[in-house]
Amino acid sequence: MVTSTSLVYLIALPLFGSAILLLAGRRSDKWGHLLATALSASSFAVGLYQLSQMLARPTEERAITQKLFSWINVGTFNVDAGLLLDQLSICFVLLITGVGTLIHIYSISYMSHDENRRRFFAYLNLFIAAMLLLVLGNSYLNLYVGWEGVGLASYLLIGFWNQKPAYATASKKAFVMNRIGDMGLSFAIMIAFATLGTVSFSGVQEASHTASKAALTAIGIMLLVAATGKSAQFPLQAWLGDAMAGPTPVSALIHAATMVTAGVYLIVRSNFIFDAAPTAQLLVVIVGAITLMFGALVGTAKDDIKKALAASTMSQIGYMILGAGLGPAGYAFAIMHLLTHGFFKAGMFLGAGSVMHGMNDQVDMRRYGALRKFMPITFATFGLGYLAIIGVPPFAGFYSKDAIIETAFNAGGLKGILLGSTALLGAAITAFYMTRVMVLTFTSKERWEDDQHPHESPLLMWLPMAVLAIGSVTTGFLFTRGHALVNWLSPVVGEHAEGEKVLLQPAVVSGLALVAVIIGVAIAISKYQLSDVDSVAPQNVSLFTEFARKDLMQDSLNEALFMRPGQALTALLVKGDDKVIDGAVRGIAATALGTGSTLRKTQTGFARSYAALILIGAIVLIAAIWVVTQ
Amino acid sequence: MLTIHTPEAVMFWVLAPVAVLASLGMLLVKKAVHSALLLAWVMITLAIFYIAQDALFLGIVQIVVYTGAVMMLFLFILMLVGVDASDSLTETIPGLRPIAITAAVGFGGLLVSLIGRATLGHGAVGLETANGAGNVQALAQLLFSTYVWPFEVVSALLITAALGAMVLAHHQRTVARPTQREQAIARFRGASLGSAAGLPNPGVFARHNAVDVPALLPDGSAAPNSISATLKARGDMLESAQFELGEVDNTVTEEK
Amino acid sequence: MNPYNYLYVAGLLFTIGAVGVVVRRNAIVVFMCVELMLNAANLTLVTFARINGTLDGQVVAFFTMVVAACEVVVGLAIIVTIYRSRRSASVDDASLLKR
Secondary structure (H helix, E strand, O other): OEEOOOHHHHHHHHHHHHHHHHHHHHHHHOOHHHHHHHHHHHHHHHHHHHHHHHHHOOHHHOOEEEEEEEEEEEOOEEEEEEEEEOHHHHHHHHHHHHHHHHHHHHHHHHOOOOOOHHHHHHHHHHHHHHHHHHHHEOEHHHHHHHHHHHHHHHHHHHOOOOOOHHHHHHHHHHHHHHHHHHHHHHHHHHHHHHHHOOOEHHHHHHHHOOOOHHHHHHHHHHHHHHHHHHOOOOOOOOHHHHHHHOOHHHHHHHHHHOHHHHHHHHHHHOHHHHHHOHHHHHHHHHHHHHHHHHHHHHHOOOOEHHHHHHHHHHHHHHHHHHHHOOOHHHHHHHHHHHHHHHHHHHHHHHHHHHHHHHOOOOOEHHHOOOOOOOOHHHHHHHHHHHHHHHOOOOOHHHHHHHHHHHHHHOOOHHHHHHHHHHHHHHHHHHHHHHHHHHHHHHHOOOOOOOOOOOOOOOHHHHHHHHHHHHHHHHHHHHHHHHHHHHHHHHHHHOOOOOOOOOOOOHHHHHHHHHHHHHHHHHHHHHHHHOOOOOOOOOOOOOHHHHHHHOHHHHHHHHHHHHHHHHHHHHHHHHHHHHHHHHHHHHHHHHHHHHHHHHHHOOOOOOHHHHHHHHHHHHHHHHHHHHHHOO | OOOOOHHHHHHHHHHHHHHHHHHHHHHHOOOHHHHHHHHHHHHHHHHHHHHHOOOHHHHHHHHHHHHHHHHHHHHHHHHHHHOOOOOOOOOOOOOHHHHHHHHHHHHHHHHHHHHHHOOOOOOOOOOOOOOOOOHHHHHHHHHHHOOHHHHHHHHHHHHHHHHHHHHHHOOOOOOOOOOHHHHHHHHHOOOOHHHOOOOOOOOOOOOOOOOOOOOEOOOOOEOHHHOOHHHHHOOOOOOOHHHOOOOOOOOOOOOO | OOOOHHHHHHHHHHHHHHHHHHHOOEHHHHHHHHHHHHHHHHHHHHHHHHHHOOOHHHHHHHHHHHHHHHHHHHHHHHHHHHHHHHOOOEHHHOOOOOO
């Protein structure tokens, strides 16, 4: 293992920026955002440097580590605070810092009217640092620290405008649902320590060859729970829609490109566990497939542009999870889709922010329309992202999504056919609702409210969008030249045994996918472009649309199953605390008071009563003597 | 070994119940003077007990000091203070009487049973040998040898008590004593001139020359100043009406 | 007859005196009951002197008498003083330490 001394700078630079901005307070309002952006960019530069170094080294020496300090040393439990940068981590590092820096630049302009802009940048830097710690940690426990850190940053950023109670509630909801997932990660760490004796990645990988399948399955399931919490997968997906309450750069960075992909990272990083526990792997693909369809269905009925994009994110991550559950064949494609998705989804979110900026923060797509003429750059970048996501060749999504569909079909047997068909259907629906978004926003007739003056966004906003659009166009192509990404990641995720029987040839899969896409696009165009669209959402719609508008009743289900019993339990406990515990304390006080007032009655002021008491005392004494001398 | 002869036993069995009854009576009678007299009787009984138990000096001292001095002092103070404040036998503090009676029964019972159970480890010895040289001489022997220090202290206590009584009884005037002239001025500058010329002499309005018959004022009511407050408080005042003449014969007959 | 019989008498007298302190309201009568208690103690002492064959009991009884005399002097002076200022000799009137 090659050691390094510069890995820590990746994390330390943005963390330092966050600390300065938070501690300096209002004094740093003038230059805080610039410092934060600069530090984020410098972290990206360090990442690039690390990549160049890594490319120069031979494959066996590509992974480097750095031990920061010895953290926990209790009995047989020894955990170091250490960093590990290998081929998998470097992808994430560059994604996080690269997209992160672009979003920092975007936010300089987007948040320029907000007086708390400095705090926003502090939180952004904090997020970057925490996410980097997550992907750079060399053990599950170090990962957990970063995991919690991004949860915290997400909470702070979603609820950034916490003057609005709804936004504060949304950030709480996100945090609480994340917490449920975090319990999964805690349990996984505990089981790992109990059964395997170690929690570092290398240690667990070693031990997984000899550990019992039950233990590994348990760990795998717990890790899956953690991933569903962080990545908004079924059944912990209800928070992602509400998380759109945060500013749009937050949605772009955290809820499109990076934090929600942490679950995928976790599963791919733990590939040795899942490969050895087929049951857990099966659960992973089931969760991925369900969420894929769930997100797609919800996205068809959302009129809020950000919520539609959020549902799309949920669905695309479902693809990634599906890919990650397909074994060594799918890990690399999941990561590929993750990276390309980072580009086009972040780009689309920034585009949505740009549209909102030009339309006075209006989010209802039914109030958009014909913005193509007024915001050409936004239309272009958003359009490129749109083409990427629906999987039109030669854009990025085509390569990554089709790879996953193909791997799904090739998983073999009934499972393969089911998964593959689900993915195909999902692709069709994705095409439908993404086209709906494009049409409603840019190409249909204008349905604006009064005094809307849509205008193009300033340079600092459209420049990052343009960079991301370039990524949407090129990255897919680049990653698949000569199986570049697959080969790059194979030392980490394992080799896929070539030459297995394939169900469908790749070309057939691509063809089927394109057909699905065309069908989806056609339906959307006929429904929204060629017919008139209501500017107010119609109320008498089909039952399915009702369900989809209500996020397929996920919130109602959560409320009924968990929230109401939880509230009842809390109310019961509060009452118990009040009556029983406080009652006991108050009872002690009341007893003391009562005893006091009763005893006070002996203070009559009459000498004769006191004399009587003395007499009684004397009697007691004599009685005692009488008893003792019996 | 001590043997108690029959005369002493007879004396005991006669006087002891009397003493107990007398003390009970002291507890129960209404008038304080009666209580004092009953207590004096108890003390004399006790003196007789002392003498019967070969404590000759102590018995005489009991009569001289306790009965003679202390009880007389009590009676003097009763005369000064307590005669008109007679106790009604109803109890003002609620619940005190039952407590007291229970306490009495309990206390008495406990004491008696404890005394009954106690043993000294040796039989009664009697004071023949101790009183060999005479009771007074033996007492003096003890008093001035073993107990000389308490003796001195007690004598200091006596002196202190006498001083204390003098201090307490001393009436410090807070205002100057009014002189004759001031009294006369006050009489004439007072609220009414009714008493300016001085109050009528004793007997001016009297209808009878007995101490316990009040004089009558012009309107026929009893004059409060004409009878001692003590008698009034004791309820020994008589009505004047019974001494009035039914009719007054105002005719003047010549005397031949 | 048992010389201990005197002790029973003393016990009874003591009890009666104790109850008298509690029950009577007139200050002077209360004082007299206290004297009764002291006398009962004296009787006990004298009886034990006889039983034990030494005169120490009588000496202590003598001292008790002296002390009781002093106590009566001072106590009655106090009662007179209180009577002068309050015009009442009832024990219950001094009840300002009531709750």
